Amino acid sequence: MFIEKITMEELKRGLKNCKSIIIPFGSVEEHGPHLPLSTDTIQIIEILKIVEKEVNVFIAPTVHFGVCRSTEQHIGTVGISPNTLRLLTLDLLEGFKNQGFEYFFLVSGHAGKLHMFSLIEACESFVKRHDDVRVFVYSELDLIKDNLDGIIETEHDSHAGEIETSRMLYIDKNLVKGNYRKLKSDKPEFFPGEITSDKLKYWKSGIWGDPSKANIEKGKKTLALSAQKLIEIIKKIQKETI
Numbered sequence: 487m488f489i490e491k492i493t494m495e496e497l498k499r500g501l502k503n504c505k506s507i508i509i510p511f512g513s514v515e516e517h518g519p520h521l522p523l524s525t526d527t528i529q530i531i532e533i534l535k536i537v538e539k540e541v542n543v544f545i546a547p548t549v550h551f552g553v554c555r556s557t558e559q560h561i562g563t564v565g566i567s568p569n570t571l572r573l574l575t576l577d578l579l580e581g582f583k584n585q586g587f588e589y590f591f592l593v594s595g596h597a598g599k600l601h602m603f604s605l606i607e608a609c610e611s612f613v614k615r616h617d618d619v620r621v622f623v624y625s626e627l628d629l630i631k632d633n634l635d636g637i638i639e640t641e642h643d644s645h646a647g648e649i650e651t652s653r654m655l656y657i658d659k660n661l662v663k664g665n666y667r668k669l670k671s672d673k674p675e676f677f678p679g680e681i682t683s684d685k686l687k688y689w690k691s692g693i694w695g696d697p698s699k700a701n702i703e704k705g706k707k708t709l710a711l712s713a714q715k716l717i718e719i720i721k722k723i724q725k726e727t728i
């Protein structure tokens with residue numbers, strides 16, 4: 487159940503049988519010259535539409551902004567700081583706990599390290615405050631990265647490449663602009679361990695992977711795979727608690 491679509495009464499009734507909530511996270515971030523700035527948000531919502539049909543779980547409105555580091559200088563990227571995301575996440579966790587939720591699944595369509603660490607840090611504070619909750623944090627891409635053989639051809643494809651281009655083609659081909667088949671495979675060339683303020687110098691294209699290998703079928707399969715992983719996790723946790 488998407489919380490933004492239900493009433494106070496429906497939430498009250500639903501909470502009698504279900505104390506699980508998914509809190510989704512996205513980003514406003516460059517996704518190459520061909521994909522929308524909200525790609526991460528669009529794909530996580532699509533995954534959760536599948537999850538919603540299979541599991542009794544509430545789904546919070548998506549937190550649309552995230553922490554973006556390597557893309558922060560590209561046009562279109564508007565991030566928030568790790569501190570802001572941590573405080574916001576903690577407030578949301580407390581807010582949903584006050585409503586009666588006990589099981590929290592934070593699922594992100596954006597997989598940046600600092601972004602994920604901020605979510606984890608917020609959850610660490612939350613579980614220290616409360617011993618009657620269970621909290622889980624996932625980047626949906628990390629959930630499926632070891633299961634992409636036979637679906638995705640590009641090794642380490644992660645940003646605006648084969649996976650995300652395929653997904654946008656599947657969700658709505660009009661979301662993919664220009665001729666993605668002519669785009670070149672690319673990846674960032676940051677010196678290992680270096681923290682640099684000039685990120686564009688090492689990664690102009692904003693593509694990490696190979697968009698030219700994208701197709702609709704790959705999009706459908708990788709979205710379904712992420713949904714399946716989440717369904718399995720939530721069902722397992724819910725079974726443990728019955």
Ligand SMILES: [Zn+2]
Binds near residue numbers: 517525595645650
């Ligand atoms: Zn993305």
